[in-house]
Amino acid sequence: MDYSFKLESKMPKKRGLITDTYKMVRKEKKTKQEEDEEKAKEEVARNLEIERKQLESNLEVLKQFDLFWEYGPCIGITRLQRWERADILGLKPPVHVRDLILKHKDDPLYLQRRAGRLYLPR
Amino acid sequence: MFSDQAAQKGSTLLTPPSAKGPSFDRVRTCSYSNRSERFRLGERSYARQYAHIYATRLIQMRPMLEQRAKQKWGQDVMIKKLCELQMGEVCCVVGTLFKHMELQPSILREISEEHNLLPQPPRAKYIDQSDELILEDELQRIKLEEGIDIQKFMGGGAIIAVFGAEKEDGKFIVDDYCFADLPPQAPMTGPETDRWYVLLASGLGLGSGNAESLLGMQLLVDMVTGQLGDEGEQSSAAQISRVVLAGNLLSRQMQSKDSLNKAKYLTKKTQAASVEAIKMLDEILVQLSASVPVDVLPGEFDPTNYTFPQQPLHHCMFPMAAVYPTMQLVTNPFQAEIDGVRYVLQSCLEIVYLFLTPTALDTLSEEEYAVIYTTPTAPDTLGCYPFYLKDPFVLEECPHVYFCGNAPVFKMKEVKGADGQKVLLVAIPEFSTTQTACLVNLRTLECQPISFSAFCDAEEEENEMNVSH
Numbered sequence: 001m002d003y004s005f006k007l008e009s010k011m012p013k014k015r016g017l018i019t020d021t022y023k024m025v026r027k028e029k030k031t032k033q034e035e036d037e038e039k040a041k042e043e044v045a046r047n048l049e050i051e052r053k054q055l056e057s058n059l060e061v062l063k064q065f066d067l068f069w070e071y072g073p074c075i076g077i078t079r080l081q082r083w084e085r086a087d088i089l090g091l092k093p094p095v096h097v098r099d100l101i102l103k104h105k106d107d108p109l110y111l112q113r114r115a116g117r118l119y120l121p122r
Numbered sequence: 123m124f125s126d127q128a129a130q131k132g133s134t135l136l137t138p139p140s141a142k143g144p145s146f147d148r149v150r151t152c153s154y155s156n157r158s159e160r161f162r163l164g165e166r167s168y169a170r171q172y173a174h175i176y177a178t179r180l181i182q183m184r185p186m187l188e189q190r191a192k193q194k195w196g197q198d199v200m201i202k203k204l205c206e207l208q209m210g211e212v213c214c215v216v217g218t219l220f221k222h223m224e225l226q227p228s229i230l231r232e233i234s235e236e237h238n239l240l241p242q243p244p245r246a247k248y249i250d251q252s253d254e255l256i257l258e259d260e261l262q263r264i265k266l267e268e269g270i271d272i273q274k275f276m277g278g279g280a281i282i283a284v285f286g287a288e289k290e291d292g293k294f295i296v297d298d299y300c301f302a303d304l305p306p307q308a309p310m311t312g313p314e315t316d317r318w319y320v321l322l323a324s325g326l327g328l329g330s331g332n333a334e335s336l337l338g339m340q341l342l343v344d345m346v347t348g349q350l351g352d353e354g355e356q357s358s359a360a361q362i363s364r365v366v367l368a369g370n371l372l373s374r375q376m377q378s379k380d381s382l383n384k385a386k387y388l389t390k391k392t393q394a395a396s397v398e399a400i401k402m403l404d405e406i407l408v409q410l411s412a413s414v415p416v417d418v419l420p421g422e423f424d425p426t427n428y429t430f431p432q433q434p435l436h437h438c439m440f441p442m443a444a445v446y447p448t449m450q451l452v453t454n455p456f457q458a459e460i461d462g463v464r465y466v467l468q469s470c471l472e473i474v475y476l477f478l479t480p481t482a483l484d485t486l487s488e489e490e491y492a493v494i495y496t497t498p499t500a501p502d503t504l505g506c507y508p509f510y511l512k513d514p515f516v517l518e519e520c521p522h523v524y525f526c527g528n529a530p531v532f533k534m535k536e537v538k539g540a541d542g543q544k545v546l547l548v549a550i551p552e553f554s555t556t557q558t559a560c561l562v563n564l565r566t567l568e569c570q571p572i573s574f575s576a577f578c579d580a581e582e583e584e585n586e587m588n589v590s591h
Contacts, residue, residue, distance in 0.1 A: 069260055072177035076170035077510050085511050089181050 055109075058100055062110065065097045078112045144353055146360035148414060149318055154364075154460050160514040161431035161453040163507055174510035176279075180218055180260065182516050183281040186302040187216045191283040193540075194300050199285070204262035207288050214285045215294070217259035220278035224252050257284060257294065264288070269296030304539030307520035310463055310567075318461060318564040320364045321346060321572075324421070324527030327554025328406075329399025330373035338557035338574040343406055345574075347413040363564070365414050368467055368527030368550060369421025369454060372399045396425060400439050407443035415448040419456050419467060421528060430506045431455060431514065457521070461564050464521040520545060523567060525560075528552050532560065532571045 030038075066074040071086040071093060079101050086093040104110040188201055191214045200213040207213070255266040256278075269286060286296040323342065327335055344350040348359045375395065410416050420426040420435050427433055434451035437444040452458075456467040520543045529549035537545045548569050551558045558573040 072181065073171070073173045076174065076508075081510065085178065088512065089178065091181070 058104075059109065061097065061100065065093070079110070146348065146353075146357050148360045149363045154415070155458065156450070156452060157457045157459060158453045158455070160512075161455060161457075163431070163433060166507065168508060170508040170510055172506070172508050174508065175506070175513050176218055176258075177260070178509070178511070179279075179513040179516060180216075180281060182513060183302055184216055186305075187281055187283045187300075190300055190303050191216070191285070195285050195298070201283075204257075204259045204264055207264075207294075209288050209290060212285070212287045212297075214283055215257060215259065215264075216281065216283045217257040217263075218278065219280050219282045220256045220258055220263070221272070222254040222256055257282065265293045266296050267293050270299055303541070304537075304543045304545065305518055305520045306541065307522070307539070307543040307545075308464065310522050319362045320366065320460065320562045320564060321362050321559055322366045322368060322467075322525060322527075322548075322550050322562065323553050323559035324368035324419075324550045325370040325552030325554050326367065326403075326406075327373035327552070328371060328402050329395055330375050330554065332373075332554060334576065335554040335557060337576050338553065339406065341574040342553075342559060343409050347409060362414060362561070364417070364460060365410055366417045366419070366467060368419045368525065370423050370528050370552070370554075371403050371418070371421065372396055372423045372425070373554060374423055400425070404440045404442050407440055407449055408446075411443050411446040411449035415450070417450045417452050417456065417458070419452055419454045419527070421454065455515075457517075463523065463564055463567070464519065465523050465525065466517065466521040467525045467527070522546065523548065523562065525550055531556070532558055534569050 062079060065071075065079065065083075071082060071091060074082060077085075080098070083093050083098050083101070101110055191199060191201060195214060200211075202213045202215060204215060204217070207215070253272050255270060255272050256263050257266050266284060267289075270284070280301060283300050284294065284296045285298045285300075286294055288294050326339060328339075341350065345355070345359055346362055346365060348356045350356075350359075407416060407418070418435060420432045424432075424435060425439070426435055432454040434453055437451060440449070440451075443449050454467075456465075458465050458467075520539065522544070523546045525548045527550045529551055531549070532551045533549040535547045537547055539545070546567050546569065548560060548562075550560050551571070553559060556573065557575050558571045561570045561572050562568070563570075
């Protein structure tokens, strides 16, 4: 485009339409397949978001369980062992914490308190 | 008692030989159960810290101490945690007692050797006038002053309830203190007749080359197996239903590590001294276990792990004796029920460490809390496995007899608890120096020392052998 200003050529010589400068772009109609794909992607993103929030809140519950000093030190033993110890000593630890740990038995984040910063994958 | 029975029978030594000699059947224990499963270690992971033991010990003992505090100082005594303490307020605090000893070796000072500071000399006793007592609960600690005699306490580690108030400078002035009471005791269902004995010996000290103790040892074995004395002695020996060897079966010299400092070419063909000593022990055990059930506890100088609870010696070290089912290799500390009488036996590494700390030598007679925990100073001065689930050294049931081996002298004391518990505390002397063992009557729980000695006087020509009760 020619940006040099010439007084004569301020107005186009021909009677032009605005669509000469701003070309009209026809909105392409998406095919059904592409629409579905997009919707699926959005849903996946939403689910991931929900899961992440769930993970955060679960870990928060477990963190509160760890920091509850009544049950003794939390480093060096797994959460399940600590829960069982509290149970044996008669301190009545909450059952939902145990269920939570058992539901995610294979996840190392749930299993033990890590000393240091917790890295949550985003 | 033992010798009285022996004396009742007439002397038969100098009679002409008969076609068939008399035979005495050994009394058989009707029930024996080994209750030391909690001292056996399965998987051993040392990745844990020792904070877990102290935490579980405090949690386990706290209810008992609160109850005792209420009994002693009134039902409405305020029991507070250290974080809730107000200055000047008289209340009771429950926590772990910790004794801060300047002379105790510290790993940090060892590391400081790198910085060319003087290394600490190894000491026999860690106590000093400048020691301090500190009370720790779950979250905080506070120094204790007045009211509590620092020198009376061996190491720390026991759970204590103190009654007093906090001063302005942050120290706690103690008016009174108490330990937990003895745990509940099951009634004793001992045998009815007076004829059952258990023989206890400790500190055999094999391998040291001490001829006197070897002679004494052989006399002991011969007496127990009925090869000594006339019919009176033999019938009395038949009433010994069990023999327990409580630790330090090998002598201190077995621990020497001279071969580590020598050059390899000099030490290539030499055998460790403990190999001979173990062979000797195997021979003794064969003689004993062929005739009487034997329990063998490891001790400080024996080839087993150093940390408490010590695991049993391995049976492959005793090829001859391990064949007999009467020989049992057990842990240290050892808990068992023999004929309805509950025993806790310990080969005293603990008392050795307690001697490093107190001024009074007869520590057994002092604190009752020794009965509640077998090893309060673990893991502070005594090595210990990092337990996390429960502290196995807190005894939940009061035993009837509590033995401690390798003491310098034989001592006996009966302790009575508040609920009518009666415990007999016995210190078994070290056999290699004193040639004395103990006989316990299972019915009356009386304990009698039995010593074996040979008088070797250079001036006299004949040697006199004396087996005295």
